[in-house]
Amino acid sequence: MTALPHGLIVIAKRDCPTCQLIEPLLADIDRRSGPLTVYSQDDPGFGSEVRDSHYDNSLEHSFRLNAEFVPTLIRMENGKEVERTYGWHREDWQRLTGLDDLGADLPLMRPGCGSKTLEPGVAEKLELKFGDTRLGARSIETDADDLIEACYERGWSDGLPVVPPTPERVLRMLKGTDRDPAEEVGLVPPDLAPCTVEKVAINAVMAGCKPEYMPVVLAALEAALTDEFGLHGLLCTTMFAGPMIIANGPVTKAIGMNSGGNALGQGNRANATIGRALQLIVRNVGGGRPGEIDRATLGTPGKYTFCFAEAEDSEWMPLAQERGIAAGRSAVTLFAAEGVQGIVDQKSRDPESLAKSFALALRAVDHPKMAMAGDAVLVVSPEHSRVFIEAGWSKARLLEELESLLKFPGEEMVAGAGGIAEGIPEQFRDKTVSKFRPGGLLIVRAGGTAGLFSAVIAGWAASGPVGSTSVTREVKV
Amino acid sequence: MTQTNVMLDPTGELSPAIRARLARPDSLAGKTVGLLDISKPRGDVFLDRLEERLTAMEVTVKRYRKPTFTRVAPTELKQQIAGEVDLVVEGLAD
Numbered sequence: 104m105t106a107l108p109h110g111l112i113v114i115a116k117r118d119c120p121t122c123q124l125i126e127p128l129l130a131d132i133d134r135r136s137g138p139l140t141v142y143s144q145d146d147p148g149f150g151s152e153v154r155d156s157h158y159d160n161s162l163e164h165s166f167r168l169n170a171e172f173v174p175t176l177i178r179m180e181n182g183k184e185v186e187r188t189y190g191w192h193r194e195d196w197q198r199l200t201g202l203d204d205l206g207a208d209l210p211l212m213r214p215g216c217g218s219k220t221l222e223p224g225v226a227e228k229l230e231l232k233f234g235d236t237r238l239g240a241r242s243i244e245t246d247a248d249d250l251i252e253a254c255y256e257r258g259w260s261d262g263l264p265v266v267p268p269t270p271e272r273v274l275r276m277l278k279g280t281d282r283d284p285a286e287e288v289g290l291v292p293p294d295l296a297p298c299t300v301e302k303v304a305i306n307a308v309m310a311g312c313k314p315e316y317m318p319v320v321l322a323a324l325e326a327a328l329t330d331e332f333g334l335h336g337l338l339c340t341t342m343f344a345g346p347m348i349i350a351n352g353p354v355t356k357a358i359g360m361n362s363g364g365n366a367l368g369q370g371n372r373a374n375a376t377i378g379r380a381l382q383l384i385v386r387n388v389g390g391g392r393p394g395e396i397d398r399a400t401l402g403t404p405g406k407y408t409f410c411f412a413e414a415e416d417s418e419w420m421p422l423a424q425e426r427g428i429a430a431g432r433s434a435v436t437l438f439a440a441e442g443v444q445g446i447v448d449q450k451s452r453d454p455e456s457l458a459k460s461f462a463l464a465l466r467a468v469d470h471p472k473m474a475m476a477g478d479a480v481l482v483v484s485p486e487h488s489r490v491f492i493e494a495g496w497s498k499a500r501l502l503e504e505l506e507s508l509l510k511f512p513g514e515e516m517v518a519g520a521g522g523i524a525e526g527i528p529e530q531f532r533d534k535t536v537s538k539f540r541p542g543g544l545l546i547v548r549a550g551g552t553a554g555l556f557s558a559v560i561a562g563w564a565a566s567g568p569v570g571s572t573s574v575t576r577e578v579k580v
Numbered sequence: 581m582t583q584t585n586v587m588l589d590p591t592g593e594l595s596p597a598i599r600a601r602l603a604r605p606d607s608l609a610g611k612t613v614g615l616l617d618i619s620k621p622r623g624d625v626f627l628d629r630l631e632e633r634l635t636a637m638e639v640t641v642k643r644y645r646k647p648t649f650t651r652v653a654p655t656e657l658k659q660q661i662a663g664e665v666d667l668v669v670e671g672l673a674d
Contacts, residue, residue, distance in 0.1 A: 240590075294592050
Protein backbone atom coordinates (compact mmCIF):
# COMPACT_ATOMS: atom_id res chain seq x y z
CA MET A 104 0.00 0.00 0.00
CA THR A 105 1.06 3.54 -0.67
CA ALA A 106 1.51 5.32 2.62
CA LEU A 107 -0.24 8.66 2.49
CA PRO A 108 2.28 10.81 4.31
CA HIS A 109 1.87 14.24 5.72
CA GLY A 110 3.76 16.64 3.54
CA LEU A 111 4.64 16.69 -0.13
CA ILE A 112 4.82 14.01 -2.81
CA VAL A 113 6.49 14.31 -6.21
CA ILE A 114 5.91 11.72 -8.94
CA ALA A 115 8.40 11.97 -11.80
CA LYS A 116 10.33 10.10 -14.46
CA ARG A 117 13.85 10.66 -15.81
CA ASP A 118 12.56 10.42 -19.37
CA CYS A 119 10.60 13.68 -18.94
CA PRO A 120 12.54 16.92 -19.58
CA THR A 121 10.32 18.88 -17.16
CA CYS A 122 11.08 16.33 -14.44
CA GLN A 123 14.78 16.84 -15.14
CA LEU A 124 14.19 20.58 -14.89
CA ILE A 125 12.75 20.32 -11.37
CA GLU A 126 15.06 17.57 -10.09
CA PRO A 127 17.65 20.04 -8.69
CA LEU A 128 14.87 21.66 -6.59
CA LEU A 129 13.89 18.49 -4.76
CA ALA A 130 16.60 18.47 -2.09
CA ASP A 131 15.85 22.13 -1.33
CA ILE A 132 12.12 21.42 -1.01
CA ASP A 133 12.84 18.43 1.26
CA ARG A 134 15.11 20.54 3.51
CA ARG A 135 13.03 23.69 3.77
CA SER A 136 9.46 22.49 3.25
CA GLY A 137 9.54 18.73 3.85
CA PRO A 138 8.87 16.04 4.49
CA LEU A 139 9.03 15.19 0.77
CA THR A 140 8.49 11.77 -0.77
CA VAL A 141 9.70 11.26 -4.33
CA TYR A 142 8.46 8.42 -6.55
CA SER A 143 10.47 7.87 -9.73
CA GLN A 144 8.78 5.84 -12.45
CA ASP A 145 11.88 4.90 -14.41
CA ASP A 146 15.25 5.78 -12.87
CA PRO A 147 16.11 4.48 -9.36
CA GLY A 148 18.60 7.34 -9.11
CA PHE A 149 16.11 10.13 -9.73
CA GLY A 150 15.92 12.56 -6.78
CA SER A 151 18.42 10.46 -4.84
CA GLU A 152 19.44 13.45 -2.74
CA VAL A 153 16.03 13.25 -1.09
CA ARG A 154 16.08 10.77 1.80
CA ASP A 155 12.58 9.49 1.12
CA SER A 156 12.95 8.77 -2.57
CA HIS A 157 11.65 5.55 -4.12
CA TYR A 158 11.89 3.74 -7.40
CA ASP A 159 8.24 3.03 -8.21
CA ASN A 160 9.14 0.08 -10.39
CA SER A 161 5.74 -1.61 -10.17
CA LEU A 162 4.01 1.79 -10.60
CA GLU A 163 1.80 0.88 -7.63
CA HIS A 164 2.36 4.21 -5.90
CA SER A 165 1.80 6.20 -9.09
CA PHE A 166 -1.39 4.21 -9.71
CA ARG A 167 -2.75 4.68 -6.21
CA LEU A 168 -1.95 8.38 -6.33
CA ASN A 169 -3.83 8.53 -9.63
CA ALA A 170 -0.95 10.15 -11.48
CA GLU A 171 -1.83 11.30 -14.99
CA PHE A 172 1.18 13.50 -15.69
CA VAL A 173 4.75 13.84 -14.50
CA PRO A 174 5.92 15.70 -12.63
CA THR A 175 2.96 15.75 -10.26
CA LEU A 176 3.32 17.63 -6.97
CA ILE A 177 0.81 16.72 -4.25
CA ARG A 178 0.33 18.29 -0.83
CA MET A 179 -1.03 15.94 1.85
CA GLU A 180 -2.38 16.97 5.21
CA ASN A 181 -3.41 14.43 7.84
CA GLY A 182 -3.45 11.64 5.28
CA LYS A 183 -5.66 13.54 2.85
CA GLU A 184 -4.72 15.22 -0.39
CA VAL A 185 -5.37 18.96 -0.29
CA GLU A 186 -3.89 20.12 -3.58
CA ARG A 187 -1.91 18.94 -6.61
CA THR A 188 -0.31 20.46 -9.68
CA TYR A 189 0.99 18.96 -12.92
CA GLY A 190 4.09 19.90 -14.91
CA TRP A 191 6.08 22.91 -13.79
CA HIS A 192 4.02 25.98 -12.95
CA ARG A 193 6.30 28.15 -10.81
CA GLU A 194 3.50 29.86 -8.89
CA ASP A 195 1.76 26.57 -8.11
CA TRP A 196 4.95 24.92 -6.93
CA GLN A 197 5.82 27.96 -4.79
CA ARG A 198 2.34 27.93 -3.23
CA LEU A 199 2.23 24.17 -2.57
CA THR A 200 5.72 24.14 -1.04
CA GLY A 201 5.32 27.48 0.73
CA LEU A 202 8.70 28.54 -0.74
CA ASP A 203 8.31 31.98 -2.39
CA ASP A 204 11.71 31.84 -4.05
CA LEU A 205 11.46 28.26 -5.38
CA GLY A 206 12.88 27.93 -8.87
CA ALA A 207 13.18 31.65 -9.32
CA ASP A 208 15.64 31.12 -12.14
CA LEU A 209 13.48 28.57 -13.95
CA PRO A 210 10.97 29.46 -16.65
CA LEU A 211 7.46 30.38 -15.55
CA MET A 212 5.90 27.25 -16.97
CA ARG A 213 6.83 23.99 -18.66
CA PRO A 214 4.25 21.27 -19.44
CA GLY A 215 4.96 17.80 -18.14
CA CYS A 216 4.75 14.39 -19.79
CA GLY A 217 2.28 11.52 -19.50
CA SER A 218 2.57 9.24 -16.48
CA LYS A 219 3.86 5.74 -17.25
CA THR A 220 0.70 4.41 -15.62
CA LEU A 221 -1.28 5.55 -18.63
CA GLU A 222 0.89 4.04 -21.34
CA PRO A 223 -1.01 1.73 -23.70
CA GLY A 224 -1.66 -1.64 -22.13
CA VAL A 225 -0.29 -0.55 -18.75
CA ALA A 226 -3.40 1.03 -17.25
CA GLU A 227 -5.47 -2.19 -17.34
CA LYS A 228 -2.63 -4.27 -15.89
CA LEU A 229 -2.25 -1.85 -12.98
CA GLU A 230 -5.97 -1.75 -12.38
CA LEU A 231 -6.08 -5.54 -12.29
CA LYS A 232 -3.12 -5.70 -9.93
CA PHE A 233 -3.84 -2.86 -7.56
CA GLY A 234 -7.34 -1.56 -8.26
CA ASP A 235 -10.88 -2.54 -7.44
CA THR A 236 -12.03 -3.83 -10.82
CA ARG A 237 -15.28 -5.36 -9.55
CA LEU A 238 -14.76 -8.27 -11.94
CA GLY A 239 -16.79 -11.26 -10.83
CA ALA A 240 -16.55 -13.81 -13.63
CA ARG A 241 -14.82 -17.09 -12.98
CA SER A 242 -11.15 -17.15 -13.96
CA ILE A 243 -10.26 -19.99 -16.28
CA GLU A 244 -6.58 -20.89 -16.06
CA THR A 245 -5.04 -22.62 -18.99
CA ASP A 246 -1.55 -23.61 -20.04
CA ALA A 247 -2.64 -24.04 -23.65
CA ASP A 248 -0.06 -22.60 -26.01
CA ASP A 249 -2.81 -21.14 -28.21
CA LEU A 250 -5.64 -19.37 -26.42
CA ILE A 251 -7.81 -19.23 -29.53
CA GLU A 252 -7.68 -23.03 -29.71
CA ALA A 253 -8.43 -23.20 -25.96
CA CYS A 254 -11.58 -21.16 -26.58
CA TYR A 255 -12.63 -23.56 -29.33
CA GLU A 256 -12.07 -26.54 -27.05
CA ARG A 257 -14.25 -25.00 -24.37
CA GLY A 258 -17.07 -24.57 -26.88
CA TRP A 259 -17.05 -20.77 -26.66
CA SER A 260 -16.91 -20.15 -30.41
CA ASP A 261 -19.56 -19.83 -33.09
CA GLY A 262 -17.17 -21.60 -35.46
CA LEU A 263 -14.97 -18.61 -36.23
CA PRO A 264 -11.99 -17.71 -34.05
CA VAL A 265 -12.80 -15.62 -30.99
CA VAL A 266 -10.54 -13.09 -29.31
CA PRO A 267 -9.43 -14.71 -26.02
CA PRO A 268 -11.17 -12.85 -23.17
CA THR A 269 -8.18 -12.03 -20.98
CA PRO A 270 -8.89 -9.86 -17.93
CA GLU A 271 -6.97 -6.94 -19.50
CA ARG A 272 -9.15 -7.00 -22.61
CA VAL A 273 -12.34 -7.32 -20.60
CA LEU A 274 -11.36 -4.39 -18.40
CA ARG A 275 -10.65 -2.31 -21.49
CA MET A 276 -14.04 -3.29 -22.95
CA LEU A 277 -15.76 -2.20 -19.75
CA LYS A 278 -14.33 1.31 -20.26
CA GLY A 279 -16.90 1.60 -23.05
CA THR A 280 -19.75 1.90 -20.56
CA ASP A 281 -20.41 3.71 -17.30
CA ARG A 282 -22.49 0.80 -16.08
CA ASP A 283 -21.37 -1.29 -13.13
CA PRO A 284 -19.79 -4.57 -14.31
CA ALA A 285 -21.90 -6.39 -11.72
CA GLU A 286 -25.19 -4.94 -12.95
CA GLU A 287 -27.51 -7.62 -14.24
CA VAL A 288 -28.84 -6.82 -17.70
CA GLY A 289 -31.30 -9.69 -17.70
CA LEU A 290 -31.77 -13.44 -17.87
CA VAL A 291 -30.61 -15.01 -21.12
CA PRO A 292 -32.56 -17.96 -22.45
CA PRO A 293 -32.64 -20.89 -22.73
CA ASP A 294 -30.80 -21.42 -19.42
CA LEU A 295 -32.17 -18.11 -18.04
CA ALA A 296 -28.67 -17.40 -16.78
CA PRO A 297 -28.15 -13.93 -15.34
CA CYS A 298 -26.11 -11.80 -17.73
CA THR A 299 -24.09 -9.03 -16.10
CA VAL A 300 -22.53 -6.07 -17.88
CA GLU A 301 -19.23 -7.91 -17.32
CA LYS A 302 -20.47 -11.01 -19.18
CA VAL A 303 -21.57 -8.76 -22.02
CA ALA A 304 -18.07 -7.28 -22.09
CA ILE A 305 -16.43 -10.72 -22.09
CA ASN A 306 -18.49 -11.85 -25.06
CA ALA A 307 -17.98 -8.50 -26.80
CA VAL A 308 -14.22 -9.03 -26.46
CA MET A 309 -14.56 -12.48 -28.00
CA ALA A 310 -16.69 -11.10 -30.85
CA GLY A 311 -14.00 -8.52 -31.66
CA CYS A 312 -15.85 -5.38 -30.50
CA LYS A 313 -14.19 -2.11 -29.61
CA PRO A 314 -15.11 -0.64 -26.19
CA GLU A 315 -17.12 2.15 -27.82
CA TYR A 316 -19.53 -0.46 -29.24
CA MET A 317 -20.60 -1.50 -25.73
CA PRO A 318 -23.63 0.83 -25.44
CA VAL A 319 -25.00 -0.59 -28.72
CA VAL A 320 -24.40 -4.19 -27.65
CA LEU A 321 -26.07 -3.51 -24.29
CA ALA A 322 -29.11 -1.88 -25.91
CA ALA A 323 -29.38 -4.76 -28.39
CA LEU A 324 -29.26 -7.30 -25.58
CA GLU A 325 -31.87 -5.41 -23.57
CA ALA A 326 -34.16 -5.36 -26.60
CA ALA A 327 -33.52 -9.06 -27.26
CA LEU A 328 -34.40 -9.97 -23.67
CA THR A 329 -37.82 -8.34 -23.68
CA ASP A 330 -40.81 -10.60 -23.49
CA GLU A 331 -42.16 -9.28 -26.82
CA PHE A 332 -39.00 -10.23 -28.69
CA GLY A 333 -39.31 -13.83 -27.54
CA LEU A 334 -35.66 -14.79 -27.79
CA HIS A 335 -36.19 -18.22 -26.26
CA GLY A 336 -38.48 -19.42 -29.03
CA LEU A 337 -36.35 -17.76 -31.68
CA LEU A 338 -33.13 -19.48 -30.67
CA CYS A 339 -34.85 -22.88 -30.42
CA THR A 340 -36.87 -22.85 -33.61
CA THR A 341 -36.48 -25.31 -36.45
CA MET A 342 -37.03 -22.33 -38.76
CA PHE A 343 -34.34 -20.08 -40.14
CA ALA A 344 -34.42 -16.89 -38.14
CA GLY A 345 -32.02 -15.26 -35.70
CA PRO A 346 -31.81 -11.83 -34.06
CA MET A 347 -30.99 -9.00 -36.49
CA ILE A 348 -30.00 -5.53 -35.28
CA ILE A 349 -30.90 -2.35 -37.20
CA ALA A 350 -29.13 0.70 -35.75
CA ASN A 351 -30.22 4.33 -36.08
CA GLY A 352 -28.95 7.71 -34.97
CA PRO A 353 -25.67 9.47 -34.28
CA VAL A 354 -23.98 6.48 -32.62
CA THR A 355 -23.90 4.68 -35.95
CA LYS A 356 -21.63 7.35 -37.42
CA ALA A 357 -19.66 7.78 -34.19
CA ILE A 358 -18.58 4.15 -34.16
CA GLY A 359 -18.28 3.84 -37.93
CA MET A 360 -21.14 1.47 -38.73
CA ASN A 361 -21.87 0.73 -42.36
CA SER A 362 -25.20 1.82 -43.82
CA GLY A 363 -23.85 2.21 -47.36
CA GLY A 364 -22.30 -0.13 -49.92
CA ASN A 365 -22.48 -3.77 -48.81
CA ALA A 366 -24.39 -2.73 -45.66
CA LEU A 367 -25.81 -6.23 -45.32
CA GLY A 368 -22.47 -7.83 -46.12
CA GLN A 369 -19.05 -8.32 -44.61
CA GLY A 370 -16.15 -6.01 -43.96
CA ASN A 371 -17.26 -3.48 -41.34
CA ARG A 372 -15.99 -4.15 -37.84
CA ALA A 373 -18.86 -2.53 -35.93
CA ASN A 374 -21.60 -4.22 -37.99
CA ALA A 375 -19.85 -7.58 -37.85
CA THR A 376 -18.90 -7.66 -34.19
CA ILE A 377 -21.99 -6.09 -32.58
CA GLY A 378 -24.24 -8.69 -34.18
CA ARG A 379 -21.77 -11.43 -33.32
CA ALA A 380 -21.50 -10.32 -29.68
CA LEU A 381 -25.26 -10.75 -29.26
CA GLN A 382 -25.12 -14.25 -30.74
CA LEU A 383 -22.13 -15.21 -28.56
CA ILE A 384 -24.09 -14.08 -25.49
CA VAL A 385 -26.97 -16.31 -26.59
CA ARG A 386 -24.54 -19.18 -27.05
CA ASN A 387 -22.30 -18.77 -24.03
CA VAL A 388 -24.40 -17.10 -21.34
CA GLY A 389 -27.75 -18.51 -22.36
CA GLY A 390 -26.53 -21.89 -23.58
CA GLY A 391 -28.42 -21.65 -26.89
CA ARG A 392 -26.27 -23.83 -29.14
CA PRO A 393 -27.05 -25.46 -32.49
CA GLY A 394 -27.44 -29.20 -32.29
CA GLU A 395 -28.57 -28.82 -28.70
CA ILE A 396 -31.56 -26.56 -28.06
CA ASP A 397 -31.11 -24.62 -31.32
CA ARG A 398 -32.98 -27.01 -33.61
CA ALA A 399 -32.80 -25.03 -36.86
CA THR A 400 -33.33 -27.20 -39.91
CA LEU A 401 -31.15 -24.99 -42.11
CA GLY A 402 -30.42 -21.80 -40.16
CA THR A 403 -29.07 -18.77 -41.96
CA PRO A 404 -25.64 -17.14 -42.28
CA GLY A 405 -27.13 -14.21 -40.35
CA LYS A 406 -26.91 -16.35 -37.23
CA TYR A 407 -23.16 -15.60 -37.14
CA THR A 408 -23.94 -11.89 -37.13
CA PHE A 409 -26.63 -9.68 -38.63
CA CYS A 410 -26.38 -5.99 -37.89
CA PHE A 411 -26.42 -2.85 -40.01
CA ALA A 412 -27.27 0.83 -39.83
CA GLU A 413 -30.01 2.67 -41.68
CA ALA A 414 -28.80 5.19 -44.29
CA GLU A 415 -30.89 7.98 -42.85
CA ASP A 416 -32.20 10.57 -45.28
CA SER A 417 -33.86 13.84 -44.36
CA GLU A 418 -36.78 13.04 -46.68
CA TRP A 419 -37.58 9.66 -45.14
CA MET A 420 -38.28 9.17 -41.46
CA PRO A 421 -35.73 6.82 -39.89
CA LEU A 422 -37.04 3.54 -38.50
CA ALA A 423 -36.24 4.41 -34.88
CA GLN A 424 -38.23 7.65 -35.09
CA GLU A 425 -41.19 5.84 -36.63
CA ARG A 426 -41.01 3.65 -33.56
CA GLY A 427 -41.03 6.43 -30.99
CA ILE A 428 -37.39 7.42 -30.50
CA ALA A 429 -36.77 11.18 -30.52
CA ALA A 430 -34.86 12.68 -33.47
CA GLY A 431 -31.16 13.00 -32.75
CA ARG A 432 -31.15 9.99 -30.41
CA SER A 433 -29.68 6.59 -31.17
CA ALA A 434 -31.50 3.28 -31.04
CA VAL A 435 -31.43 -0.33 -32.08
CA THR A 436 -34.34 -2.32 -33.46
CA LEU A 437 -34.25 -6.06 -33.01
CA PHE A 438 -35.97 -8.16 -35.66
CA ALA A 439 -36.20 -11.94 -35.90
CA ALA A 440 -34.70 -12.26 -39.36
CA GLU A 441 -34.23 -14.94 -41.97
CA GLY A 442 -32.03 -14.23 -44.98
CA VAL A 443 -31.74 -11.57 -47.65
CA GLN A 444 -33.74 -11.87 -50.87
CA GLY A 445 -32.74 -9.36 -53.51
CA ILE A 446 -35.23 -7.38 -55.58
CA VAL A 447 -33.77 -6.44 -58.94
CA ASP A 448 -35.84 -3.74 -60.62
CA GLN A 449 -33.79 -1.62 -62.98
CA LYS A 450 -36.66 -0.40 -65.12
CA SER A 451 -39.25 1.18 -62.81
CA ARG A 452 -38.98 4.97 -62.90
CA ASP A 453 -42.26 5.80 -61.17
CA PRO A 454 -43.25 4.92 -57.62
CA GLU A 455 -46.37 2.97 -58.63
CA SER A 456 -44.40 0.50 -60.73
CA LEU A 457 -41.65 0.10 -58.16
CA ALA A 458 -44.12 -0.39 -55.31
CA LYS A 459 -45.77 -3.17 -57.34
CA SER A 460 -42.37 -4.82 -57.81
CA PHE A 461 -41.73 -4.66 -54.11
CA ALA A 462 -45.16 -6.12 -53.31
CA LEU A 463 -44.59 -9.01 -55.69
CA ALA A 464 -41.29 -9.83 -54.01
CA LEU A 465 -42.73 -9.42 -50.50
CA ARG A 466 -45.46 -11.88 -51.30
CA ALA A 467 -42.85 -14.66 -51.30
CA VAL A 468 -42.10 -14.23 -47.56
CA ASP A 469 -42.51 -17.70 -45.99
CA HIS A 470 -44.49 -18.88 -49.00
CA PRO A 471 -46.55 -16.91 -51.53
CA LYS A 472 -49.65 -18.67 -50.22
CA MET A 473 -49.06 -17.87 -46.57
CA ALA A 474 -50.27 -14.72 -44.82
CA MET A 475 -50.08 -13.04 -41.43
CA ALA A 476 -47.20 -15.36 -40.49
CA GLY A 477 -43.76 -13.84 -40.89
CA ASP A 478 -43.07 -10.11 -40.67
CA ALA A 479 -40.64 -8.56 -43.12
CA VAL A 480 -38.11 -5.76 -43.43
CA LEU A 481 -37.94 -4.07 -46.80
CA VAL A 482 -34.49 -2.55 -47.32
CA VAL A 483 -34.75 0.17 -49.93
CA SER A 484 -31.53 1.25 -51.61
CA PRO A 485 -30.73 4.93 -52.24
CA GLU A 486 -31.40 4.69 -55.99
CA HIS A 487 -34.76 3.08 -55.38
CA SER A 488 -35.69 5.45 -52.53
CA ARG A 489 -34.95 8.37 -54.87
CA VAL A 490 -37.75 7.20 -57.15
CA PHE A 491 -40.20 7.59 -54.27
CA ILE A 492 -38.68 10.73 -52.74
CA GLU A 493 -38.66 12.59 -56.07
CA ALA A 494 -42.32 11.70 -56.55
CA GLY A 495 -43.12 13.00 -53.05
CA TRP A 496 -43.75 9.61 -51.48
CA SER A 497 -42.79 9.45 -47.82
CA LYS A 498 -41.85 6.15 -46.23
CA ALA A 499 -45.30 6.09 -44.63
CA ARG A 500 -46.92 6.56 -48.05
CA LEU A 501 -44.90 3.67 -49.50
CA LEU A 502 -45.93 1.49 -46.56
CA GLU A 503 -49.56 2.39 -47.07
CA GLU A 504 -49.38 1.59 -50.80
CA LEU A 505 -47.64 -1.71 -50.12
CA GLU A 506 -50.24 -2.69 -47.56
CA SER A 507 -53.00 -2.17 -50.11
CA LEU A 508 -51.03 -4.01 -52.83
CA LEU A 509 -50.46 -6.91 -50.44
CA LYS A 510 -54.13 -7.85 -50.06
CA PHE A 511 -55.10 -10.99 -51.89
CA PRO A 512 -58.33 -12.88 -52.56
CA GLY A 513 -58.56 -15.77 -50.13
CA GLU A 514 -59.39 -18.20 -52.91
CA GLU A 515 -55.83 -17.80 -54.30
CA MET A 516 -54.28 -18.41 -50.90
CA VAL A 517 -56.18 -21.30 -49.34
CA ALA A 518 -54.70 -24.76 -49.02
CA GLY A 519 -55.04 -26.61 -52.29
CA ALA A 520 -55.51 -23.53 -54.45
CA GLY A 521 -53.37 -23.59 -57.60
CA GLY A 522 -52.76 -27.28 -57.07
CA ILE A 523 -50.53 -26.55 -54.05
CA ALA A 524 -51.40 -28.18 -50.74
CA GLU A 525 -49.73 -25.44 -48.70
CA GLY A 526 -51.90 -22.41 -47.98
CA ILE A 527 -54.08 -20.66 -45.44
CA PRO A 528 -57.20 -22.33 -43.93
CA GLU A 529 -60.28 -22.83 -46.06
CA GLN A 530 -62.31 -20.41 -43.92
CA PHE A 531 -60.53 -17.48 -45.64
CA ARG A 532 -61.67 -18.52 -49.15
CA ASP A 533 -64.23 -15.72 -49.49
CA LYS A 534 -62.23 -13.09 -47.64
CA THR A 535 -59.57 -10.58 -48.63
CA VAL A 536 -56.36 -11.52 -46.90
CA SER A 537 -53.51 -9.19 -45.90
CA LYS A 538 -50.06 -10.65 -46.40
CA PHE A 539 -48.68 -9.04 -43.26
CA ARG A 540 -50.16 -8.45 -39.83
CA PRO A 541 -50.61 -4.75 -38.91
CA GLY A 542 -47.17 -3.34 -38.10
CA GLY A 543 -45.51 -6.42 -39.53
CA LEU A 544 -43.80 -4.68 -42.44
CA LEU A 545 -40.84 -2.40 -41.67
CA ILE A 546 -39.04 -0.21 -44.19
CA VAL A 547 -35.44 0.96 -43.87
CA ARG A 548 -33.14 2.72 -46.28
CA ALA A 549 -29.65 1.30 -46.74
CA GLY A 550 -27.09 0.42 -49.37
CA GLY A 551 -24.62 1.84 -51.81
CA THR A 552 -25.45 4.77 -54.06
CA ALA A 553 -25.24 2.73 -57.25
CA GLY A 554 -27.69 -0.05 -57.99
CA LEU A 555 -31.43 -0.21 -58.59
CA PHE A 556 -31.70 -3.06 -56.11
CA SER A 557 -33.56 -3.42 -52.84
CA ALA A 558 -34.00 -6.40 -50.54
CA VAL A 559 -36.56 -8.29 -48.55
CA ILE A 560 -35.45 -9.65 -45.20
CA ALA A 561 -38.12 -12.14 -44.23
CA GLY A 562 -39.06 -12.50 -40.59
CA TRP A 563 -39.62 -15.58 -38.51
CA ALA A 564 -42.84 -17.29 -39.58
CA ALA A 565 -43.92 -17.07 -35.92
CA SER A 566 -43.98 -13.27 -35.95
CA GLY A 567 -46.18 -11.25 -33.64
CA PRO A 568 -47.43 -12.11 -30.16
CA VAL A 569 -47.26 -15.84 -30.97
CA GLY A 570 -43.47 -15.66 -31.35
CA SER A 571 -41.43 -12.53 -31.90
CA THR A 572 -42.33 -8.87 -32.24
CA SER A 573 -39.65 -6.41 -33.26
CA VAL A 574 -38.44 -4.23 -30.39
CA THR A 575 -36.71 -0.83 -30.42
CA ARG A 576 -34.51 0.39 -27.56
CA GLU A 577 -32.66 3.65 -27.17
CA VAL A 578 -28.87 3.40 -27.04
CA LYS A 579 -27.65 5.27 -23.98
CA VAL A 580 -24.24 6.70 -24.77
CA MET B 581 7.71 -23.75 -22.49
CA THR B 582 4.21 -23.42 -21.19
CA GLN B 583 2.80 -20.39 -19.52
CA THR B 584 -0.41 -20.21 -17.55
CA ASN B 585 -2.86 -17.71 -18.94
CA VAL B 586 -6.09 -16.51 -17.46
CA MET B 587 -9.32 -15.91 -19.37
CA LEU B 588 -12.60 -14.76 -17.91
CA ASP B 589 -15.44 -17.23 -18.27
CA PRO B 590 -17.95 -16.00 -20.90
CA THR B 591 -20.58 -18.55 -19.93
CA GLY B 592 -23.48 -18.62 -17.50
CA GLU B 593 -21.16 -20.66 -15.21
CA LEU B 594 -23.71 -23.43 -14.89
CA SER B 595 -21.17 -26.15 -15.58
CA PRO B 596 -17.84 -26.86 -13.84
CA ALA B 597 -14.80 -24.85 -14.95
CA ILE B 598 -12.92 -28.09 -15.54
CA ARG B 599 -14.65 -30.39 -17.97
CA ALA B 600 -15.47 -33.80 -16.53
CA ARG B 601 -14.06 -36.89 -18.22
CA LEU B 602 -16.48 -38.90 -20.31
CA ALA B 603 -18.24 -41.52 -18.24
CA ARG B 604 -16.64 -44.99 -18.35
CA PRO B 605 -18.83 -47.63 -20.03
CA ASP B 606 -20.53 -50.04 -17.62
CA SER B 607 -19.31 -52.98 -19.61
CA LEU B 608 -17.29 -53.78 -22.73
CA ALA B 609 -19.98 -56.05 -24.11
CA GLY B 610 -20.66 -55.24 -27.74
CA LYS B 611 -18.00 -52.52 -27.81
CA THR B 612 -15.06 -52.20 -30.15
CA VAL B 613 -11.77 -51.38 -28.46
CA GLY B 614 -8.86 -49.81 -30.31
CA LEU B 615 -5.31 -50.51 -29.21
CA LEU B 616 -2.96 -47.72 -30.23
CA ASP B 617 0.72 -48.54 -30.36
CA ILE B 618 2.71 -45.31 -30.21
CA SER B 619 5.79 -47.05 -31.67
CA LYS B 620 7.82 -47.21 -28.50
CA PRO B 621 9.88 -50.40 -28.06
CA ARG B 622 8.00 -53.31 -26.50
CA GLY B 623 4.71 -51.45 -26.46
CA ASP B 624 3.45 -54.22 -28.71
CA VAL B 625 4.21 -56.82 -26.03
CA PHE B 626 1.80 -55.11 -23.65
CA LEU B 627 -0.83 -54.48 -26.31
CA ASP B 628 -0.60 -58.07 -27.66
CA ARG B 629 -1.44 -59.36 -24.20
CA LEU B 630 -4.32 -56.90 -23.86
CA GLU B 631 -5.66 -58.09 -27.20
CA GLU B 632 -5.52 -61.71 -26.03
CA ARG B 633 -7.41 -60.88 -22.85
CA LEU B 634 -10.01 -58.71 -24.61
CA THR B 635 -10.56 -61.24 -27.39
CA ALA B 636 -11.08 -63.92 -24.78
CA MET B 637 -13.85 -61.69 -23.36
CA GLU B 638 -15.35 -61.63 -26.87
CA VAL B 639 -14.61 -57.91 -27.27
CA THR B 640 -13.80 -56.76 -30.80
CA VAL B 641 -10.28 -55.37 -31.00
CA LYS B 642 -8.70 -53.19 -33.66
CA ARG B 643 -4.99 -52.40 -33.73
CA TYR B 644 -3.46 -49.06 -34.72
CA ARG B 645 0.09 -47.75 -34.80
CA LYS B 646 1.48 -44.23 -34.80
CA PRO B 647 4.44 -43.78 -37.17
CA THR B 648 6.55 -42.34 -34.35
CA PHE B 649 6.14 -41.63 -30.64
CA THR B 650 7.89 -38.27 -31.10
CA ARG B 651 4.93 -36.65 -32.79
CA VAL B 652 1.20 -36.49 -32.22
CA ALA B 653 -0.83 -38.98 -34.23
CA PRO B 654 -1.55 -37.98 -37.84
CA THR B 655 -5.01 -36.47 -38.29
CA GLU B 656 -6.07 -39.29 -40.66
CA LEU B 657 -5.21 -41.87 -38.01
CA LYS B 658 -7.13 -39.99 -35.29
CA GLN B 659 -10.14 -39.68 -37.56
CA GLN B 660 -9.93 -43.35 -38.51
CA ILE B 661 -9.79 -44.45 -34.87
CA ALA B 662 -12.66 -42.12 -33.87
CA GLY B 663 -14.79 -43.57 -36.66
CA GLU B 664 -14.07 -47.23 -35.96
CA VAL B 665 -14.00 -47.82 -32.21
CA ASP B 666 -15.84 -47.01 -28.98
CA LEU B 667 -12.77 -46.93 -26.70
CA VAL B 668 -9.04 -46.62 -27.14
CA VAL B 669 -6.17 -47.93 -25.04
CA GLU B 670 -2.97 -46.07 -25.69
CA GLY B 671 0.43 -47.03 -24.26
CA LEU B 672 2.32 -43.90 -23.23
CA ALA B 673 5.70 -45.29 -22.19
CA ASP B 674 8.05 -48.22 -22.63
